[in-house]
Amino acid sequence: MDARPRAYCGIDWAEGHHDLAVVNPDGKLIAKRRIADNAQGFAELIAILAEAGDTPEQTIPVAIETPRGLMVAALRETGRRIYPINPLAVARYRERHSVSRKKSDHVDAMTLANILRTDAHVHRPLPADTELARAVAVLARAAQDAIWRRTKATQELRSLLREFYPGFLEAFAHNGSTNLASREARAVLRLAPTPAKGAVVSKARIAAALRRAGRQRGIDALATTIHRALRTKHLRHPHTVEEAMGRHAAALLATLDTECNNADELSAAASEAFGQHPDYAIITSFDGLGDLTGARLLAEIGDDPTRFADARALKAFAGSAPVTRASGRSISVTRRTVKNNRLAAVGFVWAFAAIPDPAPPSVTTTGDELEETGTQQRCATSTTANSASSTTACRPARPTTRSRPSPSQRPTSWNTRLDSLTRSEVYQRSLAPSGRGDNTPQIIERQGQRVIPRPAACKPSPSLIKKAPL
Known part of the structure; x- marks a missing residue:
């Protein structure tokens, strides 16, 4: 049986309807129609594909400009290959056939179908991820969005407090930064949203607010520090303006409370779902990857082993592979801006979490001294946010009672003394x-x-x- 599909389908996606076009291997239009984004429209799509020669043994591939939506989810259940094509790529393909820059929904559907007919081998289909991996992706991305919204709400609140309530920022300043998203800071700000109320609040009420926020240690000392900072004299706005800014701060605080709760709940849900995945033990075995970061990594990479052809494809997907532009004598190597931003973000967190603790002075111990003391080296695989390739950083671990390895099994650095x-x-x-x-x-x-x-x-x-x- 010929492995080449009998036809190719392109769908121009929209919110309320979709335009589809089906072409044969020679590029001739077989069928076209506008369908609704509902169950009836999906039934019409399946009927059109069946008339074009679609069978369970040889399905017709579909190209569409989005990887999500109910229509895409329904098409995935049919077992056919779905190719999400970037709209910018579709625009460039459309210019191959017309220089007048004309455009219509039907033309876009035809362009998508012809992309599969001519260049399906250079485009990546949707991965065949399991339902659990897709559920982890939904929860992990939602948790990441909630964290980003929490950060935005925190910065907005801090910007407002800096304009009329600097004493509060000083009260919770730690090493030059203020974490307004902490439970203690939000509890005290809810108690004293303006400088006038902060100057008269008692230390006992501050301590009670800290206890309600869940703090268990150092309450009296922290309450004293906050009480002193809130009573420090600063420049003030007129009373009416200050009260208005206090109302504004209370509104931003309510938004911050909501985003903090959403981030905590969604993070817990993503970690719980990730713990049920078969790849949980493998992913979390890497240094710097925990339950939440591992869930975010699985959400973007997926569990389809055939998704990436090689390691270079994964590096390009993560944005860590540089882009080389060479023309004649001109050669430039630049960073990759078109990438999976979510995967790049979790890679940045992974890199900092994988940085080893500051090594003790014994890090300069030579290989011979390690051999005499029976200390083995622990090699931690670390990644960076802009490098998907791993580098091995070896540092001495705590002495163990394991038998020393034979000379053939020792790391190269033991013999070359590079670690000294x-x-x-x-x-x-x-x-x-x-x-x-x-x-x-x-x-x-x-x-x-x-x-x-x-x-x-x-x-x-x-x-x-x-x-x-x-």
Whole structure:
């Protein structure tokens, strides 16, 4: 049986109706119709596809400009391949056939169908994710949106308080920043929304508000600090203006309370659903990935193993693969701006969470000393927000009672002592025999150690130079 589809379908999506066009492998129009966005319209679509030769064994693929919606969900249940095409790509394809820039819904549907007919192999179909993975995606994205809205509400409230209530910001300032989204800050602001009310509120009422917010330790000390900060003299607006700003702050506080509750509830729901997924143990085994960040990662990557052809495709999807533009003698390598913004955001959080704790002075211990003390190295795979490729950062872990590995199983750094060199020393070591007139191996002395650099052909890899301890 010929594996090539008998026809190709393009759907120009809209809110209340959809225009569809079906073409054969030669590009000839077979059928076109405008259908409604309901069950009746979907039945008409299935009937048209059946007349064009659609069978369970050989389904007709569909191209559409959106990956979501009830129509897309219904089409996914039929088991056919669905290709969500970017509207910008559709516009460029449309210009191939007409330079007059004419446009209509039927023309867009025809363009989508012809995209599949000619270039289906360069477009990525919707992944065949499981229902649980799609449910995790819904909850994780909703939680991420709630967190972003919470941040926006926090910044709006802070901007307003800075204009008329700086004493409150000073009362909750910690290391130069103020977390207005905390339960304690919201409880006290609800108690004293204006400088006038903050100047007369008692320390006992502040302590009671902190207890209602859930604080259990250091209540009296924090209440004293807040009470003193609220009574500090600052510039003031007229009483009427100050009261109006207080009403505004109360309204923003109500919005912030709602977004904080939404973020907490949706995050808990996403973590609970993610814990039921078979890939939960694998994803959370990476350093820096917890329940919520792991759920957000699964939501964007999915659990379809055939979604990405290779690691490079995943890097491009995450926005970590650079874009190279070469024309003649001009070559430029720039960052990728067209990417999955949600995956890039969780990658940024992952990178900071995966940063190891500040290493103790024993981080410069050589491999031989590690061997004598029986200390093994723990290698943590870390990622960065703009790099999907992982780099290995090795640092000594706590001494264990495990047997020491054999020489063939020891890491390379144990024998080369790269972990005892600074970044500049590793760089000098790689350039010492570079052939600039002096090929004599140089000896680097550090803390009584003598290390002979490798030849030029055995330079350390960039990852080792990058991750050498400072």
